[in-house]
Amino acid sequence: MAEKKGVEKKYSIGVDLGGTNIVSAIVNCQGKIVNSLKVPTLAERGKEATIKRIIETIHENIIQSTIALDDIIGIGIGAPGPLDVKRGIINFAPNLPGWIDVPLKKKLENEFNMKVVLENDANAAAWGERCFGAGQGVNNLVCFTLGTGIGGGIIIDGKIYHGNNYGAAELGHMTVNKDGPRCNCGNYGCLEAYSSATGIKNRIKNRIKEGIKSKFLNFDNDDELLQSLRLKSIFESARKGDKLTKGVVEEAISYLGIAIANIANILNPEMVVLVGGITNEGNKLLIPLRREVKKRAFYSNCKSLKIVIGKLGGNAGVLGAAALLWIPNNCSC
C-alpha cells in the first residue's frame, strides 16, 4: 500500500510551447491533468521575454496546483524544431522570432532545479497519444499532426524515433507531387502544401484568383476573411458540391491518403494516429482517407493498419511532454 501511495504522489509538468500559446500542465501518474494554465506566447516581444513567460507560467502552474515541489519529477517541453533533443537546445523556430540555438533545457534546469527534457512538439503529441490516447499499448505507430503545418512523430519499439540528428518524422515535407505548389520549406509539392490548413486555404486563394467562385462562401477577395475561415466551413461547402472548395478538399484528402500509404509501405506500422483541427471531420475524413490508402498500400500492410483519430484533442502535446520524464520507453512514472 505504501508503494502505491508513493506512485500516486508523483507528478510531472508538461509544457507545450507554441507560436501562439504556452500551455503548462501538471500531470499525475495516470496521465490526468491536475492543473493547467494557458497564456499567450507573445513571441513578438522577443526570446528573453518568452523564456520569462514560460518560467512564470510554470511557477504559477505549480502554485495553483498546491503540489509540493518534491512530488514533481521534472519538466517535459514540446517545442517547435529543429531542435537538439540530447542537449536540450532549440536550434531554430520559424514561429518564435530570434530563437536561434536556445539552451532551453539548461535555462529551466537552473531555474527549477529539476530534470528537464526537451522534445519536438509533434513527437510529444505522438508520445501523448501512445501513452494515454489512441495508441495505448501500440509499439509501432506513426502520428500525423495536422494543423497550420503538418508534423509527425514515429514510435518504433515503444520509443520515439529521432533519426540520425533528430530530424526524423518530417511527414509534412514528403514530396507528393514533384511539380506541386511551393512549400514554406523551399521544396515543391510537399504534403503540407496540400493538406495543412494553410495549404488548403492557399489553394482556395489561388482558385479565387483564377476566377472560380463559391456558391456558399463569399470572400470578396478578402484574404483575411479566408484565413479566418474555419476548416469545418470549407469541408461542409465542399460536401455540398461547391466548385471552389470541392477540388481542394478532395486533393487534400487524396494526398494525405498517399502520404499514409507511403508510410504503410515504408514503415508498416500497426497504427497511424491523426491529430489536429482537420480531424474534427471524423468519419467524413477517415472514410475517404482509408479508401485512398487501400488503393495504394500493399494489401497486408494496409489490412493490418489501423488509421484512427487521436483521443486527446489539443492535450496530446502537453500530456506527451509530461510523460517524457517517466521511465524511458514506458508510459508509467
Added chain:
Amino acid sequence: MAEKKGVEKKYSIGVDLGGTNIVSAIVNCQGKIVNSLKVPTLAERGKEATIKRIIETIHENIIQSTIALDDIIGIGIGAPGPLDVKRGIINFAPNLPGWIDVPLKKKLENEFNMKVVLENDANAAAWGERCFGAGQGVNNLVCFTLGTGIGGGIIIDGKIYHGNNYGAAELGHMTVNKDGPRCNCGNYGCLEAYSSATGIKNRIKNRIKEGIKSKFLNFDNDDELLQSLRLKSIFESARKGDKLTKGVVEEAISYLGIAIANIANILNPEMVVLVGGITNEGNKLLIPLRREVKKRAFYSNCKSLKIVIGKLGGNAGVLGAAALLWIPNNCSC
C-alpha cells in the same frame, strides 16, 4: 590464441533465392566467401523441384568447400517476399510460381539439422552492405535495391527493421506521382514504375508507341530487343541527348531522388546505400541524384546524409543472408 582459432573455424551459409538463380555461399567470420555456387532456379519446374535444387545446391556447396558440418553455424536465406520472418515461411513470391505459404525454414532445418533464418532478399542485401560493405559501422541506414523491381531494407539501431508484420521497406512502392503509370502492385505512380529497369524500359516502349524515335537505338518495335537492352546503353544514349531515352532517364533519376528525399525527411538516416544494376552508372547517377535530394529534403537531414553506392555488388544479398546467423544486431560471428 585458442579463442581466435575458434572464431576462424566458424562459417555460415548464405543463400540468395531469386526468380532466375539460386546462389549458395559459404562465408567466414570476416565476411569472405570461401566457396560459392550459382545454379539456375528453373522456377517453371514448380515449387518442389526448386526446393530440391536449393537443398542440392547447399549440399554441393558444402562438399566443394571441404568444410566440416560442425564448423557451420547455420543457413541464412534471402528470398523474395512477402514472407513471415519469424516462422520462416514464404507467403507468396511473384517470380516463383506456386510458392504459397512455403515453410522453407522448417524444410531446410529438417534437411540440414542446423539453424536456418529466412529474410526478405532486399533486407538481406541491406544487412550485407551494413556488415561488410558501404554501411560498416552505420547504425541507421536505408538501402534501395534497384533491379528489375525496386526493394528496400531499413536498418534502425543496428537491426533490420521489419515493421508490424514484416512488410516494412517496400520502397519501390512509394507513390511518387498519383496519376502515374500503373505498377505491378496495382497502384499507380509507384517509384518502381519509373526507376526500376522494367519501369525504364516500359516508359521507353510507351514513347516508341507515341512515335518518338531514337537517334542511337533501333528497336524496330521489337519488344524483345528492348527488354534485352542493357541499362548502360539506355543511359549512354540519354547522355548523348537522345530524344527517346533522355526524358525517361531524367525522370527515373528525378523520382529516385524524390524517394530518397522522402526517406531523408521521414527517417533521417545516416546513410542511403544504393545497390543493383543501375548503380553501375556511378557518379553519373549519384551527382544528379544528390542534386535532386538537396532540392527537396530538409537542409540538416540532407547535409548529414551520405548517399553512396554499395560495395558488394551482386554479393550483398548472399553475404547479408550468411550474416543473419551471427550474434543478433552484430556483424560478427
